[in-house]
Amino acid sequence: MTQPIRSIPAMHEVQKTDVYKKLSNDIPTLILNNWIKASIENTRKDILNNRENYEDVSRIDHIRKITEYLIKQSNHFSPFRLQKVINGTGTVLHTNLGRARLSETAMKRVVETSANYSTLEYDVEKGERGSRHDIIQDLLLKVTNSEAAMVVNNNSAAVYFILKALCQDKEVIVSRGELVEIGGSFRVSTIMEESRAKLVEVGTTNKTHEFDYKNAITDETKMLMKVHTSNFKTVGFTKEVSSKGLKKITQQTNKEIIIYEDLGSGSLYPFQHNGIGDEPVVKEALKHADVVSFSGDKLLGGPQAGIIVGKKDIINKLKKHPLARVLRVDKMTLAALEATLQQYLFGQELQIPTIRDVLQSKDDVLSKAMTFLENLNQNSNVGGEIASDFSYVGGGTMPTEKLQTYGVILKSEHYSANQLEKKLRGGETPVITRMKDGHVFIDFRTITTEEIDVLLESVKKVCSNRDKLQ
Numbered sequence: 529m530t531q532p533i534r535s536i537p538a539m540h541e542v543q544k545t546d547v548y549k550k551l552s553n554d555i556p557t558l559i560l561n562n563w564i565k566a567s568i569e570n571t572r573k574d575i576l577n578n579r580e581n582y583e584d585v586s587r588i589d590h591i592r593k594i595t596e597y598l599i600k601q602s603n604h605f606s607p608f609r610l611q612k613v614i615n616g617t618g619t620v621l622h623t624n625l626g627r628a629r630l631s632e633t634a635m636k637r638v639v640e641t642s643a644n645y646s647t648l649e650y651d652v653e654k655g656e657r658g659s660r661h662d663i664i665q666d667l668l669l670k671v672t673n674s675e676a677a678m679v680v681n682n683n684s685a686a687v688y689f690i691l692k693a694l695c696q697d698k699e700v701i702v703s704r705g706e707l708v709e710i711g712g713s714f715r716v717s718t719i720m721e722e723s724r725a726k727l728v729e730v731g732t733t734n735k736t737h738e739f740d741y742k743n744a745i746t747d748e749t750k751m752l753m754k755v756h757t758s759n760f761k762t763v764g765f766t767k768e769v770s771s772k773g774l775k776k777i778t779q780q781t782n783k784e785i786i787i788y789e790d791l792g793s794g795s796l797y798p799f800q801h802n803g804i805g806d807e808p809v810v811k812e813a814l815k816h817a818d819v820v821s822f823s824g825d826k827l828l829g830g831p832q833a834g835i836i837v838g839k840k841d842i843i844n845k846l847k848k849h850p851l852a853r854v855l856r857v858d859k860m861t862l863a864a865l866e867a868t869l870q871q872y873l874f875g876q877e878l879q880i881p882t883i884r885d886v887l888q889s890k891d892d893v894l895s896k897a898m899t900f901l902e903n904l905n906q907n908s909n910v911g912g913e914i915a916s917d918f919s920y921v922g923g924g925t926m927p928t929e930k931l932q933t934y935g936v937i938l939k940s941e942h943y944s945a946n947q948l949e950k951k952l953r954g955g956e957t958p959v960i961t962r963m964k965d966g967h968v969f970i971d972f973r974t975i976t977t978e979e980i981d982v983l984l985e986s987v988k989k990v991c992s993n994r995d996k997l998q
């Protein structure tokens with residue numbers, strides 16, 4: 529009787545196989561070798577535990593099993609961890625899926641700017657050093673009607689920066705109804721603590737009145753801060769003071785108190801005019817607030833960034849602060865943001881995917897769902913039917929706003945809904961779906977016409993490779 533453990537092949541024996549040679553064209557050998565090691569190690573352990581199963585297993589059998597394992601691994605292999613996915617959730621600003629997609633123009637500008645030298649900090653007219661702030665300040669002034677503007681890494685950074693640079697060791701008054709947590713990692717109170725501004729909470733969770741602010745103002749008060757409660761809505765008996773109300777209060781005090789509004793989403797496009805939500809546009813907020821901050825990759829539809837607009841003296845103070853260097857954005861962000869803002873200026877908002885997808889009519893969504901379904905029906909393993917539903921804007925914006933939408937319910941003969949959902953996620957181009965009434969549902973609001981072919985391929989592959997993938 530041979531020792532089963534001695535029939536385990538060595539690494540180099542597997543490396544001689546055709547399977548290995550073929551896979552090594554597409555997969556780094558370091559990774560292939562790690563898979564072989566893992567497979568050999570598993571075999572060794574299994575032999576030690578279940579020796580009786582291995583009495584008749586030859587070295588050739590082992591090699592075949594290991595190469596099968598390599599093929600299985602390679603089916604899921606992607607050289608990149610940051611991968612394109614198909615967003616079938618219908619949530620336009622899906623924070624886990626990268627929020628806003630860039631417009632085609634913005635994307636091209638990123639490619640052009642990052643592949644070349646650029647005028648990032650160079651004034652070509654004077655032939656000397658320029659400022660990266662100048663690149664988009666003018667554009668921001670035009671689209672928001674502000675006096676001055678600057679850009680930092682994201683809106684959380686903007687909030688921290690504003691509090692730190694303007695209010696360290698000073699009192700900042702915030703309504704208890706606005707001490708929000710966004711996305712699990714951004715809490716107004718925590719950021720405030722980090723910045724060493726002194727938080728003065730006023731009012732209650734549902735109601736804060738003008739007198740609450742008035743009574744809290746002292747000689748130490750530096751700022752009244754207003755936070756857009758992006759991801760939730762208080763309903764019923766509620767009262768909050770608008771920035772207009774805050775302005776009135778500060779005017780009555782004769783003190784120099786800054787009014788800051790953290791808008792969160794900060795829309796530049798008036799979605800309300802299309803009957804969608806009641807999101808304040810930045811221009812409106814600036815009528816009363818001295819400084820306003822918002823995200824670049826929420827409703828604006830650009831790259832991740834924190835945009836700060838407002839009074840010249842305040843923004844100039846921020847630009848001179850050492851943290852401005854710490855929080856500065858790179859050329860790719862500036863390229864994408866400049867292109868996106870240009871699209872607002874030229875009235876090309878509908879070319880910005882976020883705006884386009886939020887405004888998309890349910891009939892347009894339906895026609896995409898139908899195109900998909902017509903082509904899917906040629907495949908017998910999976911069936912689909914059109915269903916209407918609601919999609920959300922996401923990214924913590926307009927949480928109660930339901931957008932009428934259409935999608936396709938997928939039903940497989942072989943898989944439960946949960947298995948199907950998982951298989952779709954595990955494909956070469958992951959398809960992220962959601963559940964509706966216990967079935968896998970693909971919402972076509974967030975899928976473009978161009979993506980339908982890839983989606984079809986993914987769905988068909990998952991549903992026809994039953995044995996291979998299991």
Ligand SMILES: *Cc1c(COP(=O)(O)O)cnc(C)c1O
Binds near residue numbers: 792822823834
């Ligand atoms: C989203 C949001 C933030 C954080 O912005 P990021 O760009 O994600 O850093 C801060 N404040 C409010 C009100 C928000 O909605």
